[in-house]
Amino acid sequence: MPGISKKGLQMPASPIRKLVPYAEEAKKRGTHVIHLNIGQPDIKTPKIALDAVRNHTIEVLAYSMTEGSEQYREKIAAYYSKKHINVTAQDIIVTTGGSEALSFVMGTIMDGDDEIIIPEPFYANYNGFATASGVNVVPIASSIESNFALPPIADFEKLISPKTKAILICNPGNPTGYLYSKEEIKQLANLVKKHNLFLVADEVYREFTYEGREHYSILQESGLEEHAIIVDSVSKRYSMCGARIGCLVSKNKEVIQTAMKFAQARLSPPTFAQIASEAALETPQSYFDEVIKEYVERRNILVSELQKIEGVRIAIPQGAFYCVVELPVSNSDDFAQWLLEKFEVDGSTVMVAPAAGFYATEGLGENQIRIAYVLEKEQLIKAVQILGEALKTYNTK
Numbered sequence: 136m137p138g139i140s141k142k143g144l145q146m147p148a149s150p151i152r153k154l155v156p157y158a159e160e161a162k163k164r165g166t167h168v169i170h171l172n173i174g175q176p177d178i179k180t181p182k183i184a185l186d187a188v189r190n191h192t193i194e195v196l197a198y199s200m201t202e203g204s205e206q207y208r209e210k211i212a213a214y215y216s217k218k219h220i221n222v223t224a225q226d227i228i229v230t231t232g233g234s235e236a237l238s239f240v241m242g243t244i245m246d247g248d249d250e251i252i253i254p255e256p257f258y259a260n261y262n263g264f265a266t267a268s269g270v271n272v273v274p275i276a277s278s279i280e281s282n283f284a285l286p287p288i289a290d291f292e293k294l295i296s297p298k299t300k301a302i303l304i305c306n307p308g309n310p311t312g313y314l315y316s317k318e319e320i321k322q323l324a325n326l327v328k329k330h331n332l333f334l335v336a337d338e339v340y341r342e343f344t345y346e347g348r349e350h351y352s353i354l355q356e357s358g359l360e361e362h363a364i365i366v367d368s369v370s371k372r373y374s375m376c377g378a379r380i381g382c383l384v385s386k387n388k389e390v391i392q393t394a395m396k397f398a399q400a401r402l403s404p405p406t407f408a409q410i411a412s413e414a415a416l417e418t419p420q421s422y423f424d425e426v427i428k429e430y431v432e433r434r435n436i437l438v439s440e441l442q443k444i445e446g447v448r449i450a451i452p453q454g455a456f457y458c459v460v461e462l463p464v465s466n467s468d469d470f471a472q473w474l475l476e477k478f479e480v481d482g483s484t485v486m487v488a489p490a491a492g493f494y495a496t497e498g499l500g501e502n503q504i505r506i507a508y509v510l511e512k513e514q515l516i517k518a519v520q521i522l523g524e525a526l527k528t529y530n531t532k
């Protein structure tokens with residue numbers, strides 16, 4: 136049989152999806168599975184976005200411009216300007232989700248064997264994009280004790296080598312829920328300027344910040360224009376994960392020109408989804424106020440319920456809709472599988488994402504899980520009750 140590539144063998148399986156077969160088996164047995172494992176919000180997509188597609192009288196579903204429709208990019212620039220991010224349509228390439236923006240970034244700024252430093256735990260697919268691009272992730276550990284704050288700059292400096300091309304952050308963080316402060320962004324800005332690196336920020340959760348905290352974008356930082364690249368997406372912002380629209384934003388002209396060549400190779404982003412995403416930009420602030428209120432309530436319930444369980448430690452999220460939870464188990468992979476295979480309370484069990492897959496350093500996160508609080512409050516309460524019962528049984532088995 137012809138052999139597949141080394142790269143293919145190295146491609147990591149998603150830690151979020153790898154337990155899916157066990158969940159499917161549980162469902163076949165008639166067990167109700169409460170999904171805490173995946174960031175698919177249950178919030179309704181704004182009607183304005185869906186109506187724009189429903190009411191469109193398109194006759195030829197043509198390719199759009201490679202960089203995305205001019206009108207849409209103008210409107211995205213206007214959206215950024217409301218966020219105090221000063222960019223033009225020419226600084227934006229519309230992509231097929233934030234995912235494609237991430238792979239364009241890696242292709243644009245890195246060669247095989249180059250290194251990208253990423254605070255861990257991080258969005259697990261960064262590993263996949265890095266492997267696909269043949270580049271190396273150099274993790275820098277952040278810890279649950281400090282709520283996953285930015286590691287000390289001196290620790291970054293120790294990791295910078297001639298192969299280092301960029302630092303990648305996710306702000307607010309998936310899976311940590313940590314929101315970097317203006318001060319932390321400034322420290323990173325000074326670091327990348329000092330060592331002539333790119334600073335890539337995945338800001339797909341920009342709107343989701345709690346208790347009045349303000350998101351500070353890397354593109355708000357003056358003097359960082361040549362270094363900063365933003366990855367963005369409509370997926371979570373408007374609960375439009377299936378639209379598959381995101382964008383790459385940079386004031387660095389060479390970055391945009393080069394990313395355009397990658398974009399040309401895939402021709403264009405989806406046309407209908409751009410129509411929906413453009414309309415979504417009209418979504419009133421009241422939508423976000425309500426969504427954020429809902430997430431804060433969910434987070435508060437989740438945290439207070441989890442804190443009732445002995446031996447559980449939780450990093451309290453300040454943004455996004457995930458949190459990392461430390462459990463009194465030695466192997467959360469085994470625990471998560473056992474939950475699906477062997478455990479239920481009144482016909483229900485829970486599916487969680489073992490956190491080890493969000494770390495690049497072997498051995499880290501083995502007693503942690505990630506929870507996505509994208510379910511209604513009653514479901515969350517029930518899920519945490521099941522987790523509590525499960526831990527008692529699991530630890531005495």
Ligand SMILES: Cc1ncc(COP(=O)(O)O)c(C=O)c1O
Pocket residue numbers: 174231232233234235258305309337339367368369370376379380381
């Ligand atoms: C941090 C982060 N970045 C990027 C993505 C990719 O999103 P999409 O490709 O749907 O825009 C996700 C999806 O969950 C994410 O959590």
